[in-house]
Amino acid sequence: MSLTDLAVLGLLSEQDLHGYELQKRLADLSGTRVSFGSLYPALSRLEREGAVRAVDDVTGTGTAPLPATGSLAGETAAFRAALRQVRRGRRGRKVYGITDAGRARLAELLEAPADDDRAFPLQLTFLHLLPTSGRTRILERRRAQLAERLAAVEARPLDRTATRWRRALAAHEAESLARDLAWVDGLIAGAAESPEPAASVESATEPAGAVRPDTVTTNGGTTA
Amino acid sequence: MSLTDLAVLGLLSEQDLHGYELQKRLADLSGTRVSFGSLYPALSRLEREGAVRAVDDVTGTGTAPLPATGSLAGETAAFRAALRQVRRGRRGRKVYGITDAGRARLAELLEAPADDDRAFPLQLTFLHLLPTSGRTRILERRRAQLAERLAAVEARPLDRTATRWRRALAAHEAESLARDLAWVDGLIAGAAESPEPAASVESATEPAGAVRPDTVTTNGGTTA
DNA sequence: GTCATCATGTAAGCCGTTACATGATTGC
DNA sequence: GCAATCATGTAACGGCTTACATGATGAC
Numbered sequence: 001m002s003l004t005d006l007a008v009l010g011l012l013s014e015q016d017l018h019g020y021e022l023q024k025r026l027a028d029l030s031g032t033r034v035s036f037g038s039l040y041p042a043l044s045r046l047e048r049e050g051a052v053r054a055v056d057d058v059t060g061t062g063t064a065p066l067p068a069t070g071s072l073a074g075e076t077a078a079f080r081a082a083l084r085q086v087r088r089g090r091r092g093r094k095v096y097g098i099t100d101a102g103r104a105r106l107a108e109l110l111e112a113p114a115d116d117d118r119a120f121p122l123q124l125t126f127l128h129l130l131p132t133s134g135r136t137r138i139l140e141r142r143r144a145q146l147a148e149r150l151a152a153v154e155a156r157p158l159d160r161t162a163t164r165w166r167r168a169l170a171a172h173e174a175e176s177l178a179r180d181l182a183w184v185d186g187l188i189a190g191a192a193e194s195p196e197p198a199a200s201v202e203s204a205t206e207p208a209g210a211v212r213p214d215t216v217t218t219n220g221g222t223t224a
Numbered sequence: 225m226s227l228t229d230l231a232v233l234g235l236l237s238e239q240d241l242h243g244y245e246l247q248k249r250l251a252d253l254s255g256t257r258v259s260f261g262s263l264y265p266a267l268s269r270l271e272r273e274g275a276v277r278a279v280d281d282v283t284g285t286g287t288a289p290l291p292a293t294g295s296l297a298g299e300t301a302a303f304r305a306a307l308r309q310v311r312r313g314r315r316g317r318k319v320y321g322i323t324d325a326g327r328a329r330l331a332e333l334l335e336a337p338a339d340d341d342r343a344f345p346l347q348l349t350f351l352h353l354l355p356t357s358g359r360t361r362i363l364e365r366r367r368a369q370l371a372e373r374l375a376a377v378e379a380r381p382l383d384r385t386a387t388r389w390r391r392a393l394a395a396h397e398a399e400s401l402a403r404d405l406a407w408v409d410g411l412i413a414g415a416a417e418s419p420e421p422a423a424s425v426e427s428a429t430e431p432a433g434a435v436r437p438d439t440v441t442t443n444g445g446t447t448a
Numbered sequence: 449g450t451c452a453t454c455a456t457g458t459a460a461g462c463c464g465t466t467a468c469a470t471g472a473t474t475g476c
Numbered sequence: 477g478c479a480a481t482c483a484t485g486t487a488a489c490g491g492c493t494t495a496c497a498t499g500a501t502g503a504c
Contacts, residue, residue, distance in 0.1 A: 002491070028383070029390070031376060031397075040457055055466050080467055092500055098302065121393055128387040150254060159252070161238065163352040164414070166253070169345055172407050173255075176400070183396050186480050190388070226463070244483050262464055280500055316472055316483055 001112050003119060004034055004042045009051065009106040010126035012098040016055050019043055019094070023132040030125050032118070043096060051102035111138060124187075132191065140187045146184060180212045226344060226412050228258055228266045233275065233330040234350035235390075236322040240279055242312055243318070254349050267320060274328035281319045292332070334358070337365060354414065363412045370408060374401040 011017060017025065019039050026035050046052045053113050098106070110127070111134055114120055120142055127135050129177075153174045158167065231250050235241060241249065243263050247257070257368055258266075317332045334351070338344055351359050367407050377398045382391065422440055 005493080019457095027260060028246075029385075030393075031373075031380065037457075037494070037495055040455095042491095044457090093461085094456075121397075124389045124393050127389045156255060157252060160251075164410075165348045165351045168407075168411060168414075169254075169348050172404075173345075179400075179403075180396075183392075185387070187392060190392075191416075201452075228463080242483075243485095257464060260484075261466070266485095268485085318484075324478085 001109060001114070001119070002042070003032075003116065004038050005051075005105070006119070006122050006191060007032065007034060008039070008042055008125070009047065009102050010122070010123045011096060011111065012052055012096055013016040013106055013126070013129060014105060014224070016095050016097040018096065024097075029138065030121060031120070032138070046102065047096070049101075049105075050099060051105045052096045052098055052123060055095050055097040057093055106132075110134070113141060136188065139184060139191060142199075143181065143184045143188065145180045146177055150181060153177060225338070225340075225343070227256075227268070227340065227346060228345070229270065229275075229329070230333040230346050230350070231256065231258060231359045232263070232266055233322060233326050233333065234272065234346070234353070236276055236320055237327060237330055237350070237353060240321040240374060241265050241322065242281070242410050254345060256346070267318075268328065271320070271327075273325075274323060276320045276322055279319050280322040282318055297398060331358075335362060359415050360412065362409060363415060367405065367408045367412065370401055370405045374398060374405060 007030075008022060011022055011025055011029075017034070021036055022043075023039055025034065043052065047054065104136055106129065108128070110130055112119075114123060123138055127138065130138070153170060156170065159172055162170075231254075235246055235249055235253075243260070246267075247258055247260065247263055260424060267276065273276065322351075327422055330350070330353065334354055338347060347362055351362065352360070377394060380394065386394075390428055
């Protein structure tokens with residue numbers, strides 16, 4: 001299912017970016033580093049598929065992170081017009097934006113069953129892009145997965161070949177799984193009482209149009 | 225570095241096995257399931273490389289797990305003689321044993337720096353095959369790796385785009401890493417006082433020739 | 449002018465997976 | 477005889493990595 005696609009589309013759903021910057025932001029965001037050798041081909045492919053498209057490079061440096069207010073609208077019309085034609089702005093950069101098809105694809109990837117353990121952290125990272133029902137579905141699925149694994153570890157027979165290390169390993173795995181399970185339970189509980197008291201904090205830090213996953217609300221309309 | 229090779233050689237260092245059984249034992253042992261599509265090619269390759277070699281299929285069922293006493297000797301001499309020549313005994317089975325070269329390769333794999341998180345559990349599973357110095361080296365390396373990651377997670381800026389899920393994720397990751405770190409510290413401490421009081425428990429559960437680490441045995445030619 | 453960094457891309461290859469093909473053995 | 481399981485293997489492909497090649501920009 002490609003973790004790269006998920007990461008790329010997730011990031012682009014928040015802000016237009018070029019490949020190089022994409023990588024840096026991802027590292028900051030989730031500690032995951034995508035290699036360029038996988039990132040650039042992914043971008044090309046996603047462009048061919050119509051999930052992303054090259055946009056004008058309007059930022060001076062490209063490093064401007066999340067223009068909190070609609071700063072895009074802040075550029076002068078003249079400036080924008082000058083860049084309208086150029087696919088690649090300053091330097092050889094190629095800035096990508098997500099398309100509606102890309103958002104659809106992102107929604108798919110976010111909800112796709114994740115066998116790979118590295119998928120869940122990414123799904124969480126972009127969980128706010130889904131409506132509450134989708135969030136719960138993902139969390140419940142993860143919960144079920146963890147529960148299943150825990151059962152498997154506990155059922156595992158730990159036979160006479162068990163060395164001290166194997167016993168320690170089994171015990172630690174069980175403990176970790178149990179803790180992850182409890183953690184996910186907490187997340188589920190938190191997701192259920194969605195517009196929780198602290199919701200205002202969220203909508204304060206992410207004012208209105210910051211993320212804008214049109215498909216959905218992100219924060220259920222600044223409830224609270 | 226191939227997790228498959230490590231698992232295969234590790235298991236074969238304890239007992240001669242055929243592919244199908246290898247997979248089952250691995251599932252029991254570590255919950256890891258290797259697909260046949262990766263297992264059989266690996267066995268072929270390892271055989272070509274001289275790390276394993278096909279041996280006579282002396283067991284009646286092949287499923288006899290760790291014949292603690294020389295149950296092999298239970299077969300009639302006639303039966304055994306009939307099978308002596310055949311590379312493949314009952315059924316189309318091909319039973320493999322590890323060679324000296326294979327043991328050397330195993331030692332390499334066990335000590336190899338493990339970037340992949342799935343490698344460490346496997347290394348632990350076969351840690352007893354190494355001398356104390358090697359064990360400590362592996363554990364220390366893992367410790368360092370975890371410490372580094374923990375530092376990275378804690379240094380990660382958690383900027384204004386942080387949603388509730390991202391915050392929860394970062395916190396949980398840090399917590400998990402800290403706990404893993406403490407756990408590994410415990411293992412290191414335990415490894416240091418190697419012949420620890422409970423050592424007798426180990427040698428009681430693994431009587432004599434069961435595991436028999438440093439090079440050697442496997443079955444030493446239908447002994448017993 | 450030259451060095452470090454930014455930036456994009458391609459090529460080769462590793463490691464693993466699923467799906468498929470084949471056949472032996474045992475139990476009924 | 478038939479089905480279930482045991483058992484081995486191959487083919488195709490997916491996703492990711494490293495290493496390499498290339499060039500633009502800005503600092504000094």
